Amino acid sequence: MKRIQSTLLLFIGLGGLLLGTACDDSKTPGRSVSDPRVVAVSNYPLAYFTERIGGERVGVEWRIPPGIDPGAWTPAGDDIAAFQGSDLIFLNGATYEKWLPTASLPVSRVVDTTRGVKSRLLPAGDGSVHAHGPEGSHSHAGTASTTWLDPEIAVAQATTIHDALVRILPAHQEEFGSNLGLLIRQLQERSAPFEQAVNAAPMTPVFFNRPVFQYLSERYRMNGSSLHWEAGSTPTAEQFEELDSLRADHPAEWFIWDSSPTPEAIASLEERGIRSIVFETCGNRPESGDLLDVFDSNAIELRRVYGIDDG
Incomplete structure (x- = not known):
């Protein structure tokens, strides 16, 4: 618990450096400052963090079918289009999105939520290929990607999401900060x-x-x-x-x-x-x-x- 608390300020300080060029887009024609922003995510923990922090200010674009491992999922063309049309795209990083090298996404809206903790990422498996039901075959080579099972990394990911939301909705910074604080406390409580x-x-x-x-x-x-x-x-x-x-x-x-x-x-x-x-x-x-x-x-x-x- 103390270790999580001691690194929290570092994560918050780093967060603002990891968001590419995402900015306040309230001046987009036809959209008011109070309109919810649409955020695409690549797995459920990111969706949950976004929903908890953004509340009614944010709508999550959820494309992954039930019963599918998102880490082995390959988005179809309409899924990619939905990502491209979102205000922000939250990725897990750590090689979680195997489809990413072949997808064309707007770089300015992509947020790698583990970019700030690269030194803490772990190696995956032995590189052998396995089948995972309807998702097909994939390899466990490279970097381990279920990062949110470490509560400190989960806190870092949630903080990065918070900072990205503040960039596009600065008027709600206080609300987002309060929501993040409660979420962090609850993640810490689940770690104990x-x-x-x-x-x-x-x-x-x-x-x-x-x-x-x-x-x-x-x-x-x-x-x-x-x-x-x-x-x-x-x-x-x-x-x-x-x-x-x-x-x-x-x-x-x-x-x-x-x-x-x-x-x-x-x-x-x-x-x-x-x-x-x-x-x-x-x-x-x-x-x-x-x-x-x-x-x-x-x-x-x-x-x-x-x-x-x-x-």
Whole structure:
């Protein structure tokens, strides 16, 4: 918690340097200073931060279909057109938007929300290619991109969003600042249960179903090992053989999934004495609740892994 607070002022100071040439456009013909601005985003955490900070002053252009991992999503032509027509385009950065090199976006309106924390970005996986349902195949090579699982980076991203909104709607700076302060406090509050859980038994070995938990594992110093298992598919015999081999040096009794696994996968793991939990990374909009609700549920699940009895 203290570490988050100590870096907050640095993030706020840096924010104004990271926004390209975005500026107040209230003089656009046909639009008044009170009209909401349209902001496109590439994942749900950015949408949530924008909605919380901008409130009714901002409308989020949300293009990602339900059930799709936004990190593996490729926007169609009409999606790109919607991005191009937005007042601001908030990107996660950290190689999250694999489609970006082939898209033509107005540079002056693009905001890379992790540009100010480049030194804190982590490497991804081993570069092998995997399929993720209808999104198709992609590689985990390069930079790990689920940055918002580290609360300090999430604060930095939210601060950058705040600064960009102030640039185009300066009359609402005080309102946006108040909203940002509340959001930061709530993100910090959600971080504490994660830290408490892991600190109860920090050497507990765990498996992650795929390499999307780098920032969570690094921030809370978890003793984790990542596989390449998709939650919607039942692992093959070869994958279980790999797991059995890994357990010789990493005797984990808990398996952390990024979404609900198949009943067959749960049963096969239980036969090996391994229990499962789901820790939602929440790249897409949740079916119910919001990002903070998902974090609360994740904390409850994580407490099970580290032997904290909430009963």
